[in-house]
Amino acid sequence: MKKISLRGRVFPTDLNHAGTVFGGWLMGKMDKAASIQIEDILISPAVTVAVSDMSFLRPVYSGAIFTIYTEVLAIGNTSVKVDVDVQIKCRDTHEEYSVTHAVFTFVIIDDNKRPRNVREVIRDDIDDYIRRKL
Numbered sequence: 001m002k003k004i005s006l007r008g009r010v011f012p013t014d015l016n017h018a019g020t021v022f023g024g025w026l027m028g029k030m031d032k033a034a035s036i037q038i039e040d041i042l043i044s045p046a047v048t049v050a051v052s053d054m055s056f057l058r059p060v061y062s063g064a065i066f067t068i069y070t071e072v073l074a075i076g077n078t079s080v081k082v083d084v085d086v087q088i089k090c091r092d093t094h095e096e097y098s099v100t101h102a103v104f105t106f107v108i109i110d111d112n113k114r115p116r117n118v119r120e121v122i123r124d125d126i127d128d129y130i131r132r133k134l
């Protein structure tokens with residue numbers, strides 16, 4: 001089940017020399033959105049260990065309002081995979097379309113920064129669709 005984890009607007013300082021959004025800036029937003037999704041289901045620090053299937057599908061321009069949707073794809077022993085989809089809302093039609101997509105993998109860590117079992121730190125109030133992935 002997809003949920004909104006982050007929204008914002010692109011400013012001129014967020015662009016590359018071609019005049020479209022700088023990919024690294026957008027990746028940072030995606031990482032933050034994924035980390036918010038992680039914190040919604042776990043009570044523990046977590047770090048990004050991998051990013052896969054990164055695709056920049058369409059250019060993003062200054063002034064665009066973006067919405068980052070996240071969805072928990074899989075829960076491992078110490079890791080969680082989050083699907084991250086960035087969408088832009090067309091100013092005229094209000095239709096949304098995907099501009100960037102990736103899968104972020106987070107590892108839950110303990111006080112010594114070592115991997116920790118997800119099931120020790122899962123929140124009680126998680127949605128049923130997430131509980132079914134445990």
Ligand SMILES: CC(C)(COP(=O)(O)OP(=O)(O)OC[C@H]1O[C@@H](n2cnc3c(N)ncnc32)[C@H](O)[C@@H]1OP(=O)(O)O)[C@@H](O)C(=O)NCCC(=O)NCCS
Pocket residue numbers: 046047048049050075076077078079080105107109113114115
């Ligand atoms: C994250 C970290 C603690 C993992 O330590 P590690 O010794 O590699 O841990 P493990 O090999 O036991 O792997 C831990 C989990 O990560 C997964 N993992 C490790 N590398 C991965 C990769 N490249 N892609 C996908 N998953 C990966 C493993 O499959 C395992 O998942 P599971 O327990 O659910 O099966 C360590 O790599 C680290 O500190 N990395 C730096 C993190 C960081 O600074 N991120 C950027 C800022 S947030």
